[in-house]
Amino acid sequence: xxxxxxxxERAGVTVTTVSRMLNNRVQISPKTRDKIxxxxxxxxxxxxxLARSLSKKSSQMIGLIIAxxxxxxxxKVINSIERYTAMYGYKLLLCISNHETEKExxxxxxxKAHKVAGVIxxxxxxxxxxxxNFTAPIIAFDRTLSPHIPSVxxxxxxxxVLAANHLLEKHCKRPAYFRDTQKTGMHASFRYDxxxxxxxxxxxxxxxxxxxxxxxxxxxxEDSIRAFFRDHPEIDSVFTSNDIIAMQILRxxxxxxxSVPGQLKVIGYDDTxxxxxxxxxxxxxxxxxxxNCRFAVESIVNFKEKSIPISTVFPVRLIQREST
Amino acid sequence: xxxxxxxxERAGVTVTTVSRMLNNRVQISPKTRDKIxxxxxxxxxxxxxLARSLSKKSSQMIGLIIAxxxxxxxxKVINSIERYTAMYGYKLLLCISNHETEKExxxxxxxKAHKVAGVIxxxxxxxxxxxxNFTAPIIAFDRTLSPHIPSVxxxxxxxxVLAANHLLEKHCKRPAYFRDTQKTGMHASFRYDxxxxxxxxxxxxxxxxxxxxxxxxxxxxEDSIRAFFRDHPEIDSVFTSNDIIAMQILRxxxxxxxSVPGQLKVIGYDDTxxxxxxxxxxxxxxxxxxxNCRFAVESIVNFKEKSIPISTVFPVRLIQREST
DNA sequence: ATATAAATGTCAAGGGGTTGACATATTTAC
DNA sequence: GTAAATATGTCAACCCCTTGACATTTATAT
Numbered sequence: 001x002x003x004x005x006x007x008x009e010r011a012g013v014t015v016t017t018v019s020r021m022l023n024n025r026v027q028i029s030p031k032t033r034d035k036i037x038x039x040x041x042x043x044x045x046x047x048x049x050l051a052r053s054l055s056k057k058s059s060q061m062i063g064l065i066i067a068x069x070x071x072x073x074x075x076k077v078i079n080s081i082e083r084y085t086a087m088y089g090y091k092l093l094l095c096i097s098n099h100e101t102e103k104e105x106x107x108x109x110x111x112k113a114h115k116v117a118g119v120i121x122x123x124x125x126x127x128x129x130x131x132x133n134f135t136a137p138i139i140a141f142d143r144t145l146s147p148h149i150p151s152v153x154x155x156x157x158x159x160x161v162l163a164a165n166h167l168l169e170k171h172c173k174r175p176a177y178f179r180d181t182q183k184t185g186m187h188a189s190f191r192y193d194x195x196x197x198x199x200x201x202x203x204x205x206x207x208x209x210x211x212x213x214x215x216x217x218x219x220x221x222e223d224s225i226r227a228f229f230r231d232h233p234e235i236d237s238v239f240t241s242n243d244i245i246a247m248q249i250l251r252x253x254x255x256x257x258x259s260v261p262g263q264l265k266v267i268g269y270d271d272t273x274x275x276x277x278x279x280x281x282x283x284x285x286x287x288x289x290x291x292n293c294r295f296a297v298e299s300i301v302n303f304k305e306k307s308i309p310i311s312t313v314f315p316v317r318l319i320q321r322e323s324t
Numbered sequence: 325x326x327x328x329x330x331x332x333e334r335a336g337v338t339v340t341t342v343s344r345m346l347n348n349r350v351q352i353s354p355k356t357r358d359k360i361x362x363x364x365x366x367x368x369x370x371x372x373x374l375a376r377s378l379s380k381k382s383s384q385m386i387g388l389i390i391a392x393x394x395x396x397x398x399x400k401v402i403n404s405i406e407r408y409t410a411m412y413g414y415k416l417l418l419c420i421s422n423h424e425t426e427k428e429x430x431x432x433x434x435x436k437a438h439k440v441a442g443v444i445x446x447x448x449x450x451x452x453x454x455x456x457n458f459t460a461p462i463i464a465f466d467r468t469l470s471p472h473i474p475s476v477x478x479x480x481x482x483x484x485v486l487a488a489n490h491l492l493e494k495h496c497k498r499p500a501y502f503r504d505t506q507k508t509g510m511h512a513s514f515r516y517d518x519x520x521x522x523x524x525x526x527x528x529x530x531x532x533x534x535x536x537x538x539x540x541x542x543x544x545x546e547d548s549i550r551a552f553f554r555d556h557p558e559i560d561s562v563f564t565s566n567d568i569i570a571m572q573i574l575r576x577x578x579x580x581x582x583s584v585p586g587q588l589k590v591i592g593y594d595d596t597x598x599x600x601x602x603x604x605x606x607x608x609x610x611x612x613x614x615x616n617c618r619f620a621v622e623s624i625v626n627f628k629e630k631s632i633p634i635s636t637v638f639p640v641r642l643i644q645r646e647s648t
Numbered sequence: 649a650t651a652t653a654a655a656t657g658t659c660a661a662g663g664g665g666t667t668g669a670c671a672t673a674t675t676t677a678c
Numbered sequence: 679g680t681a682a683a684t685a686t687g688t689c690a691a692c693c694c695c696t697t698g699a700c701a702t703t704t705a706t707a708t
Contacts, residue, residue, distance in 0.1 A: 049437040051664035054374040069403040079393040082420045094418040113373045254603040279578040375694035
């Protein structure tokens with residue numbers, strides 16, 4: 001493979017000049033610019049990014065630590081983050097922790113060793129000591145890790161409020177919130193707060209049901225949905241913490257002759273593609289995934305010039321479809 | 325950040341010794357081993373991977389170029405590849421081409437510049453010239469890129485055969501195959517071959533319907549499904565090229581009072597989680613995603629010792645659920 | 649005690665770019 | 679024509695780790 005030196009020789013200039021041009025550190029006359037470009041073409045030269053990053057002490061890579069990719073919502077996140085990462089000329093180092101804290105810590109130090117430009121944390125690690133002696137920016141996605149680590153998220157509380165108001169408009173009296181077991185620090189727990197407070201304002205106390213933690217990993221809620229309906233046959237509406245649960249509730253209803261939205265209104269969360277593919281199509285809370293992702297990436301990219309606000313919240317909105 | 329030199333000084337040995345230990349190139353006495361380990365701990369030392377890779381002229385990174393992550397099946401692929409990548413101590417550089425050939429080529433040269441250990445191509449690039457002058461191994465996932473690039477895929481032909489035989493057992497007489505517009509080189513086209521040949525063996529010619537190419541990007545088949553049913557009201561069974569299409573067909577049927585499996589039998593492809601979440605749950609062809617991914621990663625990891633077979637095919641199986 | 653093997657040390661040259669300091673050559677402006 | 683501005687060149691150190699050649703010390707075996 002051709003090196004800087006080869007290019008310089010071929011173009012009849014110094015490596016310094018070539019390097020300066022490649023990093024546009026100074027003006028280069030059109031003439032030399034041409035010569036150099038020609039040499040680069042002819043030699044099919046590509047700067048060795050490793051050497052480059054080593055010199056600069058920082059790579060153009062962004063690390064994303066995420067719990068899983070086996071989930072429509074997180075896929076959207078990965079997709080979106082990759083897009084912005086590439087847009088800014090950065091590369092994405094994807095780390096899937098599979099919900100294991102230990103792995104997350106490992107990944108973290110790996111990213112450190114690779115001198116990444118920044119880390120986006122979309123998993124639920126709580127062991128923070130290791131992170132703090134890290135010069136690159138860290139940004140937490142949809143969760144609060146510590147008072148010192150900036151986070152970006154959507155307005156979970158309002159998501160709950162919107163869902164509750166929508167159900168109230170539809171005259172629901174016996175609402176339930178079906179969620180995953182919450183890990184500490186996850187902003188998703190605010191959804192319930194918004195949901196419950198709104199209903200309480202109308203003298204209604206919603207039922208809350210937490211699926212066992214393993215469901216969040218397997219994404220299979222069949223058993224807990226059955227248990228849920230056994231325990232709460234009286235409900236007339238259910239708000240779920242993601243579309244996958246909602247979809248499985250729709251399946252349960254279809255199997256058991258519960259008409260949706262007639263007998264039961266269902267609201268999902270996330271507005272993944274799923275929600276419009278199932279029948280009835282899901283009313284759901286749309287998260288501003290793209291805004292969140294762009295913000296996270298831009299925070300890292302512009303870290304040197306702009307400091308990152310400790311908390312950034314983007315608005316959500318309710319998308320009405322057929323299930324309410 | 326501490327460097328090798330710092331560790332060596334602290335441990336009272338030479339950098340050579342430390343390096344040798346870290347790369348276990350020679351035996352190190354327990355005594356020095358201890359001293360070094362202690363120094364590493366105390367300094368919280370982490371080898372600079374950039375420098376390391378630069379020296380070794382190859383990084384421990386694997387590049388994955390994939391068309392999208394906005395799709396359940398590809399998510400499974402990403403998830404699985406990441407898992408094996410990590411298992412072997414490699415890191416995953418994720419490149420999402422968004423179906424743009426130009427971007428794929430760019431990504432490719434970026435990966436080259438980063439001296440990745442290998443590239444897994446799960447997109448549909450056909451411009452191969454640029455790839456061939458690449459020393460690291462390339463492996464194509466579920467497609468044939470050129471006779472010189474090894475590929476790993478599942479037995480698409482047999483997938484079609486299994487679906488056809490299953491429908492034949494259910495006495496279907498007017499089958500259809502609903503697929504995406506095929507790009508050249510995609511092995512998915514063999515599915516139709518297997519499906520059609522099997523039916524032809526029974527004197528039946530299946531209908532084939534190709535959704536417009538944009539559907540594969542948007543994943544929204546609603547319009548083309550409507551057109552499909554308008555044009556082919558007589559069908560009694562449909563085999564689709566992925567579960568997402570099948571799911572949307574289920575939705576169409578529910579909306580239009582077509583009973584499944586009563587009036588119409590539906591078979592999907594991929595066996596993504598979706599297939600068991602919808603109602604009726606989808607009969608589908610299960611792809612050995614994990615085998616494919618493991619094979620792809622291992623091929624790269626073991627490249628120096630083992631050459632990669634030009635073609636590797638893993639078996640598929642039919643999972644019967646409620647839609648047939 | 650001696651020969652042999654094992655463990656470290658020493659030294660230095662890479663790997664491929666970046667960068668600062670300073671010198672020199674080439675343009676541009678008036 | 680001269681001064682100022684612009685464009686290159688020169689040189690060398692640095693980023694941090696790897697590796698080969700060879701020398702030296704220490705442990706093990708007989």
